[in-house]
Amino acid sequence: MINFKIDHQIGNARCGTLKLKNGIVETPTFMTIGTYGAVKSLSNVEILDSGAQIILCNAFHLMLRPGIDVISKNHGLHKFMNWDKPILTDSGGYQVFSLSKISKIKKDGVEFQSPINGDNIFLTPQRSIETQIILGSDIMMSFDDCTPYPSSRDDTLISMERSLYWSELSKQANDTNIPMFGIVQGGMFMDLRELSLKSLKEYSFDGYAIGGLSVGESPKQRNEIVQYLTPQLPNDKPRYLMGVGKPLDIAYAVNNGVDMFDCVIPTRNARNGHLFTNKGIIRIRNNKYITDTNPIEQFCKCFTCKNYSKSYIRHLDRCNDILAARLMTIHNVYFYQEFMRKIRVAIAERRLGKYIEELENIYLSQGEQNGNY
């Protein structure tokens, strides 16, 4: 059983408290991505300083490199990466389909070629769950089949039903009390999404995720699915929108009742000199920052803004000093945690709608919805 309490609610939006083995998570929360057991460029202390209460790591990647035996010898992922707060582990379903060459999809699992060394690997729900248990996960994800985009209704149905079967096997494979989330699939077909959710509810998972988005569909399609589906997810369980997203997308989803998010945007964009501020996006490679002696954001309390000017960061970026990528990652990761904190406060103070309007003024003028970043 998952320990999840809703503290405030306005409309569908809610603030909650999620108690996990390794700590408490205030929701809505954003999980910074530490694919290989590290948030690229950041130390454990810097992840903590960002305000992160939970991070996401990938069973798929860690299974291939360094391998589960290595992490097991290091007494689990928490000890390996020296992070003692919660970790949600992704099951590998999405990665098998997006990162590797599939050899064969079978009833009980999928055979693929390792993108690291070409080895043939057979990944099953059981093996995914076993891996997540050895990693020492605080929240496991069920192993699913990620439907490609676009797909016909027939193909989507087959894929969705396969996901359901694998979800059942995942659930059965969990002989621990680690919470597990089920993943709603069904592609772009609302009735298939509802069918998927209905069946998943029967397995009574500890939380429910919306998967199979951010695969190429338009923001409009995505928002429609989130808007329609989220309120139907069990109210007393955490709701997790996978792979989303940009600040405004997160705010809209929170407004529909989502509690948890993950996305590569803050970290990946940082490494490309793309920085988030409360006044919008800054692209540090722009010439206008050459002599800008102000921090990325005035009054920001992140290490980067307390110590360095845009001028210095831009200089390091041009010199390809990895300190640049790191300082920018520190800022973006901190920004996202601060952003989630502001969302939680806005819900508690019953002014989320107003806060979303402010966000629209910032981001829509910068063309976020046109896919500019």
Added chain:
Amino acid sequence: MINFKIDHQIGNARCGTLKLKNGIVETPTFMTIGTYGAVKSLSNVEILDSGAQIILCNAFHLMLRPGIDVISKNHGLHKFMNWDKPILTDSGGYQVFSLSKISKIKKDGVEFQSPINGDNIFLTPQRSIETQIILGSDIMMSFDDCTPYPSSRDDTLISMERSLYWSELSKQANDTNIPMFGIVQGGMFMDLRELSLKSLKEYSFDGYAIGGLSVGESPKQRNEIVQYLTPQLPNDKPRYLMGVGKPLDIAYAVNNGVDMFDCVIPTRNARNGHLFTNKGIIRIRNNKYITDTNPIEQFCKCFTCKNYSKSYIRHLDRCNDILAARLMTIHNVYFYQEFMRKIRVAIAERRLGKYIEELENIYLSQGEQNGNY
């Protein structure tokens, strides 16, 4: 006038205290290299945590990128990189000759093509000193002509005399009270080295450096020059051996009376997985570290050793996560500062000879003198 006091002396070796505008430096000291105004991958706090009391930055690089005007607008290099302890600036002489295509060596300076954008640049002693002053240097180096290796006696003489003339111009160009060191040249010819030193003494510099080494000569040649020349450098001024080196080379040079060092080895080697410990060199890419859950060095107090296992660092290195380069840099830079501290203590306790024997036992068995690293 430079404020330099010798606190202990055994034979030629000495411990001293060097008071500079931005802080006190205990000698013998090792200056970690921050070429572009950053020790690659490290923040200001991490440089400080290594125990560093002074770092080295390059006027040549900073003049080309980001340019002196940018650093000036940031109120000097200390503010730009947020480092408030001493900085020694190299003059650019060595870099002009090693990193760029020389167009013409003239009496008053050298014309070269910028390795960044191909611009023709005329660098003179006056311009080098002016640059170092704007950077806000704590110790400036005179602008010199770096003799290639090998060079004939005649060519070496011409180059050495040019260096002398440029040293004089450098000295004249310093209208501040920032200390300036002269650089002894003369290639592999002992009598030219002595001639160079004799003339430099007449300009009464604030310190004396041995330049033009680590250019391709054998360790034997280098050690002979250091051994012969160092005791002849003024006793009451700091003595700086440029570009050296490995721990054992440093220890030998200290034994001959050198007070200051700089070298890329701790930082560059770190990025290649080559780590220093008190038991010798560790190459983290070696398979034997895959499951090694111990830190790089037991009882080491650096951030890396207090937080992570060799197994984790090796994993990050294989994943090309820049956190790996950073964690290894933190360790090596800390190791070098600890090493210099041990040398100072060994001098103060009159047991440097014994300490050097211990170092020989560690490093000679690993083939350091065969150029293995």
